[in-house]
Amino acid sequence: MDEPMREQAAVLALVRVSRGEWYQTADVISEAGSALRLLRGEPVILPAERQQYARELAARVSPADVSQAQTLIEHVTAQGARLITVLDEDYPENLKLIFNRPPFVWVRGQLEPRSLRAIAVVGTRQATGEGCATAARLARGLAQARVTVLSGLARGIDTAAQAATIEAGGRTVAVVGTGILAPVYPAENGDLAERIVESGGAIVSQFWPQAPPRKVNFPRRNIVMSGMAAGTVVIEAAATSVSGRNRRLPCSRARSGRAGTRPGPVSPWSATSATSSMSWSRSSRRRTS
DSSP states (O other), X not given: OOHHHHHHHHHHHHHHTOOSOHHHHHHHHHHHTOHHHHHHTOOOOOOHHHHHHHHHXXXXXXXXXXXXXXXXXXXXXXXXXXXXXXXXXXXXXXXGGSTTOOSEEEEEEOOOTTOOOEEXXXXXXXXXXXXXXXXXXXXXXXXXXXXXEEEOOOTTHHHHHXXXXXXXXXXXXXXXXXXXXSOOSSGGGHHHHHHHHHTTOEEEEOSOTTOOOOTTHHHHHHHHHHXXXXXXXXXXXXXXXXXXXXXXXXXXXSSOOOEEEEOSSOOOOOHHHHHHHSOTTHHHHHHHO
């Protein structure tokens, strides 16, 4: 096993034994600069409270845990996906800027880690025809502006936005609430998932490879989706829904951001005006300053 894979296996082993939030483990690993050094008990520069957390974490990991993690990586890789940890150079740049970043993501397809031109388009699963048309129109405008469209591969607004992006020749990334090797959820979007990958996009998951769709996964998925995006547009979502809560995520992240929201019934508005209003130079900086 080469050094990069040993590091990745060590990251997974540390996360597997984590008893708290995973982002705390991601922070310790990132600040230490090496998961292997933590496991070996080598000196690392960390605040006192994190030194204690790191020692307790490493003490729970056995050599067998690292071997099992290596086997998992090899298995997933053989299925056409790859692992990116918080220590890897291709970890998404936008995700590095949020405090609750995941320690790893699994990726199928092409992920452009340094692409900052990405907007999340999300909304209700019970979308109206007007809402789907709005999502599609916005997605086409973003695609024409060479902006990556992020969404969650869910029914309704997500499906409309991602399908329209592909049809417009754009690039879309689906951040899912299941494992990268789990059956596509919902099942009817299996074909869409394949088209996303075939068109140069990617499927991204922060969960263990076979994780099923669980209710708790989707708010966590939305943190990653919001974190990967420069902004979030919510179309037809109640304030209490997962998508509705997603528009408040930028307020809870370490970096600043803005979220556009279209709760409930929407009035037609053009993707052209939406994309032209977010000039990727001056106006983008004004919104995030």
